[in-house]
Amino acid sequence: MMPTNEQLLASFESHLAQLDVPIEPERLYAPLIYSMSGGGKRLRPMLLLLACGLYADDVRAALPAATAVEVFHNFTLLHDDIMDNALVRRGKPSVYAKWGANVAILSGDAMMICAYRLLRHTPEALLPRVMDIFSKMAAEVCEGQQYDMDFEHRPKVSVVDYMHMIELKTSVLLAGSAAIGAVIGGASEEDVRKLYRFAVELGLAFQLQDDLLDSFGAEEELGKRIGGDILEGKQTYLMVTAMSRADEEQRDVLRTTYKDATLSDDEKIARVKELYRALDVERLTEQQISVRFERALGILDTLSVPADRTTHLREFAKGLMGRKK
Amino acid sequence: MMPTNEQLLASFESHLAQLDVPIEPERLYAPLIYSMSGGGKRLRPMLLLLACGLYADDVRAALPAATAVEVFHNFTLLHDDIMDNALVRRGKPSVYAKWGANVAILSGDAMMICAYRLLRHTPEALLPRVMDIFSKMAAEVCEGQQYDMDFEHRPKVSVVDYMHMIELKTSVLLAGSAAIGAVIGGASEEDVRKLYRFAVELGLAFQLQDDLLDSFGAEEELGKRIGGDILEGKQTYLMVTAMSRADEEQRDVLRTTYKDATLSDDEKIARVKELYRALDVERLTEQQISVRFERALGILDTLSVPADRTTHLREFAKGLMGRKK
Numbered sequence: 288m289m290p291t292n293e294q295l296l297a298s299f300e301s302h303l304a305q306l307d308v309p310i311e312p313e314r315l316y317a318p319l320i321y322s323m324s325g326g327g328k329r330l331r332p333m334l335l336l337l338a339c340g341l342y343a344d345d346v347r348a349a350l351p352a353a354t355a356v357e358v359f360h361n362f363t364l365l366h367d368d369i370m371d372n373a374l375v376r377r378g379k380p381s382v383y384a385k386w387g388a389n390v391a392i393l394s395g396d397a398m399m400i401c402a403y404r405l406l407r408h409t410p411e412a413l414l415p416r417v418m419d420i421f422s423k424m425a426a427e428v429c430e431g432q433q434y435d436m437d438f439e440h441r442p443k444v445s446v447v448d449y450m451h452m453i454e455l456k457t458s459v460l461l462a463g464s465a466a467i468g469a470v471i472g473g474a475s476e477e478d479v480r481k482l483y484r485f486a487v488e489l490g491l492a493f494q495l496q497d498d499l500l501d502s503f504g505a506e507e508e509l510g511k512r513i514g515g516d517i518l519e520g521k522q523t524y525l526m527v528t529a530m531s532r533a534d535e536e537q538r539d540v541l542r543t544t545y546k547d548a549t550l551s552d553d554e555k556i557a558r559v560k561e562l563y564r565a566l567d568v569e570r571l572t573e574q575q576i577s578v579r580f581e582r583a584l585g586i587l588d589t590l591s592v593p594a595d596r597t598t599h600l601r602e603f604a605k606g607l608m609g610r611k612k
Numbered sequence: 613m614m615p616t617n618e619q620l621l622a623s624f625e626s627h628l629a630q631l632d633v634p635i636e637p638e639r640l641y642a643p644l645i646y647s648m649s650g651g652g653k654r655l656r657p658m659l660l661l662l663a664c665g666l667y668a669d670d671v672r673a674a675l676p677a678a679t680a681v682e683v684f685h686n687f688t689l690l691h692d693d694i695m696d697n698a699l700v701r702r703g704k705p706s707v708y709a710k711w712g713a714n715v716a717i718l719s720g721d722a723m724m725i726c727a728y729r730l731l732r733h734t735p736e737a738l739l740p741r742v743m744d745i746f747s748k749m750a751a752e753v754c755e756g757q758q759y760d761m762d763f764e765h766r767p768k769v770s771v772v773d774y775m776h777m778i779e780l781k782t783s784v785l786l787a788g789s790a791a792i793g794a795v796i797g798g799a800s801e802e803d804v805r806k807l808y809r810f811a812v813e814l815g816l817a818f819q820l821q822d823d824l825l826d827s828f829g830a831e832e833e834l835g836k837r838i839g840g841d842i843l844e845g846k847q848t849y850l851m852v853t854a855m856s857r858a859d860e861e862q863r864d865v866l867r868t869t870y871k872d873a874t875l876s877d878d879e880k881i882a883r884v885k886e887l888y889r890a891l892d893v894e895r896l897t898e899q900q901i902s903v904r905f906e907r908a909l910g911i912l913d914t915l916s917v918p919a920d921r922t923t924h925l926r927e928f929a930k931g932l933m934g935r936k937k
Contacts, residue, residue: 429718433718
């Protein structure tokens, strides 16, 4: 019997709760506990366990690796929050805000090491392969973050450049998780590659949906203010798509509105969203999300497992995309 | 034929020169190249290769791990320089000074990942064991750095606390390197443990010598100003020893001189050194260095290898301690 997604999440949380974290030095390890108990959606470990579950009825061998990808993900948040000067994370003060930059740097380092320590408890025969996938993924996540920071200083970012950046920054960690799960479950090389691609496409759809909701979501359902990306002048799929379709005058508005001191926040948001609508950006983004999502699901049809084994993974993928405007 | 230390260093440098580092994103990887080509003494990889060479004539299998410990060491420097606000490293601008904190954080992260990628090329049968030693060592180095930062805000640091901190911050990386080299060379568990202890003692002697030279060295030979630690009010072996022997009045002088705005730098240095002399701190430090160093060499006598095989390692250890006042 394949476990349900709720059962998988429960076994992950109970494995995580047993994580053996030293007590001292307190300022090194308390932020790790704080960050890991902040909840979050556990997307990466769930994807890892679900991919493993396609091939193995018992996914316990994948729990250390599942914990490793979640710890690694939280490490990236600690360091990203310093670089982005982000004071809030999941509705609570970020580690950076609560303890300062030095603690966030060093605790983050300890978390990355912790992730590798966990990973090492992967069955030994699979360890070299799993380490390769993990380290390649980890390096690419850093590359994505660097491109994201580089984009802040670039006058024009193409849609292709943007997609490449979010593939590295967001998708690769999901894709590596899926691939590691598949390897531990005993998948063929070909299925491992397919599940990697599946998660790349799913991750792109997920990030684009995130971009879309930030400008066109409903505040009550999202639990945050709409328009944050616009006010920060952030490069998003909406912005780079709009820039690629705008005329010179519109581009100028898109480029400068966020820093126009004569406008209120609401006026800035309204002005940019008006242009997004004029340039058909909302519909184009929805279309791209749908293309990516369908492509992801299509890949699942080609796996060498009975179709009914993919039910839980499909359910998970749909849950991811079900966030309402 | 065992290679000479010069030959070992040359094979390490030529292996390092072949390190395959991506070109883009430039701000992520250029600091890695910059940092790794900054020279340094390559103590950790040398120790790793020398420990391996005690048991194996061909140390090539240890080259990836030797590179891994050097990359890891340089990663710690990148992040430490941010936390310590250090603008100069090996006589050149630090990565932090040259590119800023964000680049130093993220490049540092990429370097740690690079270290694990290198480590993975250790012979597969030994990989789990080598990863355990490496990750434990890496975590302890972070713990040492955290204690070091914690000490800045503590009114009194005991000699025992100080020794524990430098064991973690400095010795453990040398000790882990020696242990990894021994494992790859095929040493027994017992010899691995002994070489670990050897390098812990050597590392302590090395750090204490560093502390001593900073206050009592000769500027021309050290190539830096004497008294930097005193002016920063840093906890060093000299300071914690002096504090443990001082009366209330002397303690007050030791605690406050560095921040006394009425004194010139030279006066501050002279005042603290006068107390160090009065409290016999220079001699006590020399004694401790000598105890630790002799203990390290003594351990080498107990290894299960012919005595003449340890010649190169002894030579290396003596070279480390030979830095003149």
